[in-house]
Amino acid sequence: DIQMTQSPSSLSASVGDRVTITCRASQGIRNDLAWYQQKPGKAPTRLIYSSSSLQSGVPSRFSGSGSGTEFTLTISSLQPEDFATYYCLQHNSYPFIFGPGTKVEIK
Amino acid sequence: EVRLEESGGGLVQPGTSLRLSCAALGFHFDDYAMHWVRQAPGKGLEWVASISRNSVSVGYADSVKGRFTISRDDAKGSLYLQMNSLSTDDTALYYCAKDSNSWVSHMDVWGKGTTVTVSS
Numbered sequence: 683d684i685q686m687t688q689s690p691s692s693l694s695a696s697v698g699d700r701v702t703i704t705c706r707a708s709q710g711i712r713n714d715l716a717w718y719q720q721k722p723g724k725a726p727t728r729l730i731y732s733s734s735s736l737q738s739g740v741p742s743r744f745s746g747s748g749s750g751t752e753f754t755l756t757i758s759s760l761q762p763e764d765f766a767t768y769y770c771l772q773h774n775s776y777p778f779i780f781g782p783g784t785k786v787e788i789k
Numbered sequence: 790e791v792r793l794e795e796s797g798g799g800l801v802q803p804g805t806s807l808r809l810s811c812a813a814l815g816f817h818f819d820d821y822a823m824h825w826v827r828q829a830p831g832k833g834l835e836w837v838a839s840i841s842r843n844s845v846s847v848g849y850a851d852s853v854k855g856r857f858t859i860s861r862d863d864a865k866g867s868l869y870l871q872m873n874s875l876s877t878d879d880t881a882l883y884y885c886a887k888d889s890n891s892w893v894s895h896m897d898v899w900g901k902g903t904t905v906t907v908s909s
Binding site (some may be wrong): 683714716718720725726727728731737767769771773776777778779780781782783 | 826833834835836839848849850851884889893894895896897898899900901902
């Protein structure tokens, strides 16, 4: 099975900061990776698919990159509504695996 | 508007069964693969099962394989998860999610979830 690690597990940042979250796969998954945002008490929403494609309606401050085993989600200028938990998902092969999550908190 | 409405959750005893349903609204259900994802209280997301268009391909997490069955009724626009031999580890909020594609890929739209509590 493919294992997914995600770092950091949490971070504290200020409005306007640039934030980078990394997911690593234990073996190559091409670009079969998506990123999701989840706010407390809400269902996840898709931010990025195919590693770097931005979901329609998602602000352009969000971007994704990577291929193979290393992927990043970048928020170029953190906004108050971005404080949430972020998950990556590998869907290259069964079993699909979500990363453990990164909680982004207000500094 | 695409909407997914889960139902069927509840409080059950260990060893029993439960069937979750998901009603799909606002899109051509039979054109898309579908998924179940769960989240235990205070924990992260865990993929449970997926089914492709026409049910050609299905997949399960190791933790539920042999106990859970995903199925779909395209005529009713509904997705199901039959859960047998439930244990306390299955306690979670269960989300139904739509795929972007007809083949199994990844989730693009999620329902609000239905809660399953397994306790004696």
